[in-house]
Amino acid sequence: MQTLPKELIQKKFPNLEDQLLDELLAQSTLREVEEGEEVMRSGQYITSTILLLRGLLKVYREDDEGNEFLMYYLEPGNACALSMMCTARTEKSQIMVKAVSDAEVLLVPSHFSELWLGKYKSWHNFVIASYRQRFEELLQTLDSIAFKGLDERLVFYLKRHVKVSGKQVKLSHQQIADELNSSREVISRLLKKLEQTGAITLHRNYIEVHDLSIV
Amino acid sequence: MQTLPKELIQKKFPNLEDQLLDELLAQSTLREVEEGEEVMRSGQYITSTILLLRGLLKVYREDDEGNEFLMYYLEPGNACALSMMCTARTEKSQIMVKAVSDAEVLLVPSHFSELWLGKYKSWHNFVIASYRQRFEELLQTLDSIAFKGLDERLVFYLKRHVKVSGKQVKLSHQQIADELNSSREVISRLLKKLEQTGAITLHRNYIEVHDLSIV
DNA sequence: CTCCCTCTGTGACTCTTGTCACTGTGCTTG
DNA sequence: CAAGCACAGTGACAAGAGTCACAGAGGGAG
Numbered sequence: 001m002q003t004l005p006k007e008l009i010q011k012k013f014p015n016l017e018d019q020l021l022d023e024l025l026a027q028s029t030l031r032e033v034e035e036g037e038e039v040m041r042s043g044q045y046i047t048s049t050i051l052l053l054r055g056l057l058k059v060y061r062e063d064d065e066g067n068e069f070l071m072y073y074l075e076p077g078n079a080c081a082l083s084m085m086c087t088a089r090t091e092k093s094q095i096m097v098k099a100v101s102d103a104e105v106l107l108v109p110s111h112f113s114e115l116w117l118g119k120y121k122s123w124h125n126f127v128i129a130s131y132r133q134r135f136e137e138l139l140q141t142l143d144s145i146a147f148k149g150l151d152e153r154l155v156f157y158l159k160r161h162v163k164v165s166g167k168q169v170k171l172s173h174q175q176i177a178d179e180l181n182s183s184r185e186v187i188s189r190l191l192k193k194l195e196q197t198g199a200i201t202l203h204r205n206y207i208e209v210h211d212l213s214i215v
Numbered sequence: 216m217q218t219l220p221k222e223l224i225q226k227k228f229p230n231l232e233d234q235l236l237d238e239l240l241a242q243s244t245l246r247e248v249e250e251g252e253e254v255m256r257s258g259q260y261i262t263s264t265i266l267l268l269r270g271l272l273k274v275y276r277e278d279d280e281g282n283e284f285l286m287y288y289l290e291p292g293n294a295c296a297l298s299m300m301c302t303a304r305t306e307k308s309q310i311m312v313k314a315v316s317d318a319e320v321l322l323v324p325s326h327f328s329e330l331w332l333g334k335y336k337s338w339h340n341f342v343i344a345s346y347r348q349r350f351e352e353l354l355q356t357l358d359s360i361a362f363k364g365l366d367e368r369l370v371f372y373l374k375r376h377v378k379v380s381g382k383q384v385k386l387s388h389q390q391i392a393d394e395l396n397s398s399r400e401v402i403s404r405l406l407k408k409l410e411q412t413g414a415i416t417l418h419r420n421y422i423e424v425h426d427l428s429i430v
Numbered sequence: 431c432t433c434c435c436t437c438t439g440t441g442a443c444t445c446t447t448g449t450c451a452c453t454g455t456g457c458t459t460g
Numbered sequence: 461c462a463a464g465c466a467c468a469g470t471g472a473c474a475a476g477a478g479t480c481a482c483a484g485a486g487g488g489a490g
Contacts, residue, residue, distance in 0.1 A: 183449075
């Protein structure tokens with residue numbers, strides 16, 4: 001546990017009212033997570049709303065057979081919408097949140113998260129805005145899966161990665177395949193094609209993105 | 216325009232507070248839609264939140280090439296979560312809401328919908344509950360597309376249909392294919408297989424569902 | 431009853447994606 | 461330096477799904 005400078009939270013979540021910030025400081029706990037660590041695991045009981053202060057998180061969907069795919073990223077100032085839906089989720093398919101880089105998250109006990117919905121206007125605005133934003137992103141992911149071939153999905157995936165982490169994509173083909181719920185060989189082939197168009201350059205363990213709009 | 220009996224709304228939306236019901240009566244308009252009519256069309260500018268009083272609606276996702284697939288159903292007492300996100304949606308991919316049966320919808324101008332979020336606790340609870348419910352359903356749809364083959368998706372589709380409309384599925388193979396974003400021949404073949412297991416019986420223009428749990 | 435149109439069934443073919451097997455390659459570690 | 465290992469490339473094959481062509485079958489309209 002570290003000290004929680006109010007200014008930091010205020011900076012990342014500028015729309016929350018002052019009194020709420022005080023309650024946030026009082027009731028929530030700060031957690032530091034390391035790169036690669038799972039912030040939230042499938043099947044786990046959700047007791048806190050997750051607010052991201054620093055770092056980058058990935059949110060995956062998993063099924064009961066170990067398959068997974070990337071739904072979207074969370075950046076500082078975002079909240080995990082799914083952690084706000086503390087309905088009793090007894091389904092098989094579940095959510096996994098993993099830290100892409102070292103990160104700091106603020107854990108708000110669900111109890112307060114619910115309470116504040118009625119108490120603080122800025123909180124319920126924030127929650128509704130979060131839902132909307134995640135809904136939109138989820139729809140985009142859904143589109144790409146439902147309507148596009150794997151080649152286009154790969155481009156979509158790379159574009160999104162570039163947006164949050166820059167043009168040096170430090171991932172192996174296997175990792176990309178996992179996040180697209182595909183297989184390594186197929187991804188290798190498609191990446192090779194992309195390289196031939198000049199959109200990317202392949203290296204060992206990382207990909208250099210030049211221009212994905214030309215594809 | 217018909218008269219709007221307050222009792223009817225109260226019955227379908229039991230959690231809305233009394234004063235809000237009065238405002239609802241005052242500010243919203245009732246619209247009757249016929250079977251097959253499109254309540255909301257792709258690309259259209261969304262100016263109202265849709266509350267369903269009677270009938271059954273289907274919500275589709277469409278892309279720019281005319282492809283579509285069914286996201287979920289709306290039943291009386293539900294609201295179209297997407298119509299609540301009146302953010303400027305300039306994307307190509309869009310939403311379409313179609314009436315499965317004759318239906319009555321209540322159109323609440325977005326202005327009031329937003330206003331009430333702060334004014335009525337029961338309204339913002341309702342909105343948040345709607346988001347959650349749709350989010351859950353969307354995730355289920357996403358799962359079936361991402362992780363399952365077309366055969367399982369077809370079963371999922373039929374199950375959902377049975378839940379909202381009963382065991383007499385009055386749809387042609389072509390319609391089903393469209394809603395799964397597939398093709399008629401493939402659906403015909405898969406249905407034939409299902410019939411051979413005894414789960415369903417095929418007729419002209421409708422399917423009789425016996426037991427989909429055995430598949 | 432007959433014509434016609436829509437719906438359904440089926441075989442043949444293609445394309446995409448996944449799987450298997452194997453090779454090569456560069457980094458790391460002893 | 462040599463061995464080992466994860467990563468990457470590639471060909472061959474299989475399975476799933478989409479497309480094309482066409483044949484029946486059923487129902488409605490005249």
